[in-house]
Every structure is written in C-alpha cells, then in structure tokens.
Amino acid sequence: MSDSKTIDFFVVTLSKEVPRSFRDENDARSYWKCEHQGGIIGPCNLVELRFPADEVVKARRYTLWEDQRHHDFGESHGSGYLLVYSVTSEALNRIAYHEAGHLVTGCLLSHGQPIHDSGFECSELRYDHVSILPRPEVGSNDWAIGYCEDRSQRSIPAALESDDDFKREAVICCAGEAAEEIVFQGSTVSHGDRRNLEILKQCAGHDVEPSYFDEGARNDAEVFLGDHRLTLDEIARLLLDRHVLRSDEILVAMRR
16 A cells, blocks of 8 residues: 555553553553553663564563652563554554454354354353554564454463364464455465464364365465455454454444
8 A cells, every 4th residue: 555654653561451552652651650650761672563464663662660669679670661663554454454353253263163154142252352552472572563362361272172173273373364365465474373373283183184274274264254254344443443452342343
C-alpha cells in the first residue's frame, strides 16, 4: 500500500497486566504515575520489535519503577517498561489479521468440533485476550507484536491426545499465515508459528502424515477462514480500533 501511514504507539507493559496502549507519550507517563505512584528511568535502550511478516521496528524502551524505594535500591527490573515505537498502518493491518486468524480458528476448533464443520456455540473461550501490542518473548530478548493469550496455559502438545487433536492444533498454528494469504495474497509465517508446527510434527503419531504439517494444515486453515471471512474481518477491525480484545469482547464479536 503506497499510502500507508505511520502510527505512533506508547505502550506500558507489565509482567502481571495486559499492556496498555496510548497515542500520546505524556498520557502513558501520567497513567503510570497515577496508577502505580512510580517513575520512569530512560531511555533505557533500543529494542527490536519483530512482526509476523519478519519486519523489524526499532523502539525506545524506558524502565518503569513503582516507588522511590525501588528506584533507590535498584529493585525496579521487572516492574515494567514504557515502549515508544512507530509502525506503518499497512504492517499493523497485517498483524491484526494474523492474530484474528489464530483467534477465530482457535475459538471455533478448540472445543472438539470437526475442522470442516464448525459453529460457535461455546460459552467459554480458549483465549483470555488477543492483542496487536508488543510484549517480550519468553526466553528471549526479542519483542513480538501481536499475540493470543491462551486461557488454559496448556503446553503443546501435552494436552493433545488423538490424531485429530494434532491436526486441529496444526490448523490453528497455520491460521495466522492463512489469514494473511487470504487478505494480502502472500505472507511469511511468524517464528512462533513455525516453532509450534515443528513441535507438533515431531510429537504427532505415525498415523498423521508429516506432509499435513507442511501443506495440509495450511490449506485447511485457508478454507476454514474463507468460510468465516466475515468474522475474521470483524475481529481484525476491532483489533485495529481497540488494540486489545478481552474475553467478554471476544465472545460478543464471535456471536455476531
């Protein structure tokens, strides 16, 4: 998109809270000061925020501390960060569809429905929230933008028992890339998606053809999301508007 605009984000991200997004840096600082009676040290350093399509954005990261005692005794390391970064509207749109793809497919398939025949009837969701804001990747110095927070916190593939379970999880893993392909005709699978697919491939039973994790799951994900395109578009639109959707908002959107 040649007319893509640059959007500035100011995000307060804490280990125990959903990241809060602001369109003004002063608002972000005021929020932290009022809500946590703390201060800001910075700029701390530059970090790289990795996008699902392998795009990278440089961001300024400020360390947050909760009160003067934490600051004086150097105990602020885990309190949180204020991230200041810019992203193009085109890239953000892509991220929104990527996460919407995971969310829609995961919500519809996580309750055991067949991949090719699914409707939304459940009252509980797999995901606690979905976001297009950044957060640190577990066990890494990298920051990823966009994620679905798994409510059950189940490990893959510990909770998977049958071949159908593995196939269903593979389709959910491929759904982000599939959504990008449907909307933008071309994408690169994110690092986390590929990593999870490889784990599934290695742990699945012999009755599941290895090729399913390379091609079959992606094809099924594209067909599935094509059948639920209106829901995909609605979730992506809401993410672009609100940046974070929590479980109650997801339930409302999925039932429309």
